[in-house]
Amino acid sequence: MGVGSALAAVQVAVDAVAAVLAAAGPGGRPVEGQGAVEAVAAALRLAGRLEAVAAALLPVVEADGLWAVAGARSLAGWVGEVGRVPHARAAALVRTGRVWQEVVPATGRAAVAGDIGVEAARVIASAATTPARVAALQEAGSVAGEGFLLAQARVQPVGSFRRLVSRWSAAADPEADERGFREAQERQFVDLAATTGGYHLSGFLTEESGATVRAALEMVMGVPVA
Numbered sequence: 001m002g003v004g005s006a007l008a009a010v011q012v013a014v015d016a017v018a019a020v021l022a023a024a025g026p027g028g029r030p031v032e033g034q035g036a037v038e039a040v041a042a043a044l045r046l047a048g049r050l051e052a053v054a055a056a057l058l059p060v061v062e063a064d065g066l067w068a069v070a071g072a073r074s075l076a077g078w079v080g081e082v083g084r085v086p087h088a089r090a091a092a093l094v095r096t097g098r099v100w101q102e103v104v105p106a107t108g109r110a111a112v113a114g115d116i117g118v119e120a121a122r123v124i125a126s127a128a129t130t131p132a133r134v135a136a137l138q139e140a141g142s143v144a145g146e147g148f149l150l151a152q153a154r155v156q157p158v159g160s161f162r163r164l165v166s167r168w169s170a171a172a173d174p175e176a177d178e179r180g181f182r183e184a185q186e187r188q189f190v191d192l193a194a195t196t197g198g199y200h201l202s203g204f205l206t207e208e209s210g211a212t213v214r215a216a217l218e219m220v221m222g223v224p225v226a
Contacts, residue, residue, distance in 0.1 A: 003057075010050070048118035051093070052111035054083070055118075058097035092122070099125035103134055104146045110153075120153035123165050132173035144168070 001009075024030035031039050061067055062075050072078035080090035100108030104124055111121035124146070128134050139145045149168065153161055169176070190203035 007053075045114060045117075049112060049114045052108070052118045052121060055093050055097040056100060056108050056112055058094055059101045062094070062098075096122050096125045099128045103128045104137055106146055107150060110150055116150065116153040117158065119158050120156075120161050123158070123162050124149050124153065127165050127169045127172075129169070130173045130176045132176070133169055136172040 020030050021028075029036075058075070058079070061078075067075050067078035070078060070081075072081060076087060076091040076094050079085070079093055080087045083090060083093075085093075097108075100111075100121070107116075107121050107124045110116045111118045124137075127149070128137060136142070136144065137146045137149075142148070149165065152164055156164065190201070193200045193202075
């Protein structure tokens, strides 16, 4: 059975579930108690796996270039349109698929198989941000590479796992965060220009500077009335 026919079978199954829910009517209870608990858990797991399937196939779509035939300006734009999702989510899905294919293929396979959750698999992909971190993920035989993160993803809640990956990223390339901070500081600027009836403010600040300026402005201006 090919991918297309297998997904068509999934579509038929989902339509059958939708029909059961529709038959119950508004406020109906098509399933009771523990059955509802198990159904919700199964639906969430299946939704995650299907999202992983989409991410894993996006590099194929990108390579073929057929997405551009529909007039989309980018692959992310096409994903946002066909998936009816915000552009930011579509772009993240595209990047995740690329990283799974090029850097951490075992992670992509684990997400598709349901061995780990798609969110944990996305967190692993998000660690591939610098050459040093990519090398650490791909290091053969390493006890702290992709295999280590996969093992942790199987046993840790997503929140805890995200913090672990953040610490792992800092250890794999300690200077990366400092480089990013220095670059952000170098990009900082503020322009306050007088204009008709007031002043026009524009600029770019780091998170720390932005939070400080915002707090100061709120103290001076107060909170707007709803």
